[in-house]
Amino acid sequence: MSNSEFKLEFYNDRSLLSSLPKELYQSMKEKGLIPHGSTYVHFCGLLTYENITAVFLPRNSKIESNLKLSDLARNLLKAIQRYKLSADTSTETADFGDEIIGSDSITLLVELLEDFVLNGLYTTRTEEYRLNQGKTDWKRTINQRTAFINGGNAFYPDVIGSRKLVDQSSAITRIHAQILREICNKAGWITFPDPDIPLVELSAIQCVSENIETQIQMLNKELHSSYSDRDIFLLKGLIRYLEKVSGDDNNDLVIGIRECHGFWEKMLDSCLLHKENVNHRMLAPLYKISGDFVLALSKGHRTDTVLKHPTANKFVIADAKYYGAHNIQTSPKLSDIVKQFYYAKAMKIIEENVDKIANVFIFPGKSGNIESIHMAKKDSKKQFNASDCLDKNYPPINCIYQDPIELIEQYSKGRYLKELTQRLLDLAS
Structure with a gap:
């Protein structure tokens, strides 16, 4: 079962491993999701491979034709998140012996996507001063321009105006845009009904040429000079994302539970x-x-x-x-x-x-x-x-x-x- 629009494929936990596509089986093996000597799948959740997201539902699940597949995948992720939260807060640890994989990753992706929906791209704001343009800055005008006296009143033939500029060409904006493009390509359906819509907006932003280590350094430098809660939250999230993917050559997602x-x-x-x-x-x-x-x-x-x-x-x-x-x-x-x-x-x-x-x-x-x-x-x-x-x-x-x-x-x-x-x-x- 698949949804070509979002590249979602659906399988069931406890399916025969031999029934899986060869590429998916190999990816699961590389990620340590196949127990030694096992004949059946022991996993509920999702993983990405070759630009495809494979979703494993609980055993005996049957998808009706009227179900929206992206909603189904989204519900599974939310259920795993809620289960993880209950495991974290439970004092009865014996009831939560199942191994939960990658729950922190999905939390981070959702946070970055939702921040983008609410606040847009990270931008640098500057103030530009020009003659007779923008909002008059009287302090600068009085200090820098010559006034003429007319009937006891001061008259300034030229005034200095200010206007705020939003710069979307900074390195931090480019890093933010590139990370969002990566997330939308592999998991944009988590937040967006159509992940292609934000991708169109993001495509206008230049790609990043610096390596991940340099990007992290740039983000840390920006973080130390930032004061707004939103900027601090976002920059920390971007750093966490890059730190996670830096050790993964394929930059794949694995979020789920080994035993259900x-x-x-x-x-x-x-x-x-x-x-x-x-x-x-x-x-x-x-x-x-x-x-x-x-x-x-x-x-x-x-x-x-x-x-x-x-x-x-x-x-x-x-x-x-x-x-x-x-x-x-x-x-x-x-x-x-x-x-x-x-x-x-x-x-x-x-x-x-x-x-x-x-x-x-x-x-x-x-x-x-x-x-x-x-x-x-x-x-x-x-x-x-x-x-x-x-x-x-x-x-x-x-x-x-x-x-x-x-x-x-x-x-x-x-x-x-x-x-x-x-x-x-x-x-x-």
Whole structure:
């Protein structure tokens, strides 16, 4: 899937590496995005190569024909930025073990693009003085010109005027323009509906002939003589950009997440309503050591998300599972299933008079054919039915699917998934 206007190509995390274009595979390998011996993609985000931006969406994503691809890519970047911010501010670091790559780069690019939209190119402002032109500078006129007295009044046949000039030919302006051209060529769609529009304006500015090290020196010199907040902010941003690209021969972008389990969990948790914080009350192992009992808080139960029905004493334990969930082979392992059973058992202990507890796995995808997971005795027979399910001993785990593209859009904009929330609450009814 591609958008030739912006040179965007779309792929999914966990796709077969052999299905990627040869040039993209090689670029990912050079950037260290392909684990040794891996057969599948393990990356969600974007990277640039050969003037193309490859966007990797969460697994099982399906792009509808009516979607605007640049908006989809932009939402993914905003979602990754929000996830990075939540990871930076979280005290529960265990929930954010996924490696986030290049998030600082996208922040810098967005800042430089937005500054250009608000303030335009960096310019040098000078004041020019000319006879009988511009706004009269009376102080200079009185000091430098001869006055004639007429009826007791001083008359100046010539006055000195001033006018402000904006210079767009300075070296700093050229550096600013060149950096913006580079950003627009590879990631202008982040800010501009049509990146060609700012490129037309920027094309009138001369290219930079100095090397990156010299450019940084020039920017630092300008920074030391600047006083306005905007100029200082911009110059520092331009220096950071050049420092980043100086060590990259290809000047490519890589922004994303290597493993998306935590990303998937965080997005779902943030987009659900009626959440109940129970982890601080959940069960934990109690060790008897040399006659003393020691509670291992760090080894206690930790659920992804628990919802409490707004009008009844009913709960939903929702566990975000980043599995393909197409068949038995691509579904949760026994350890995940058993843990979910124990979550329900623990909830019955910490909550009194619970009416109902629903256990749910949420997989990525617009739809899927796994409806629920039950436990049964091992048997040699080939056909099983509802009577074989041990649901009284092990309440079944419901399985539902959430469209990753819809989730990314809502999470990136700080919105809730009201329909998904209601669907989960209905399972406890």
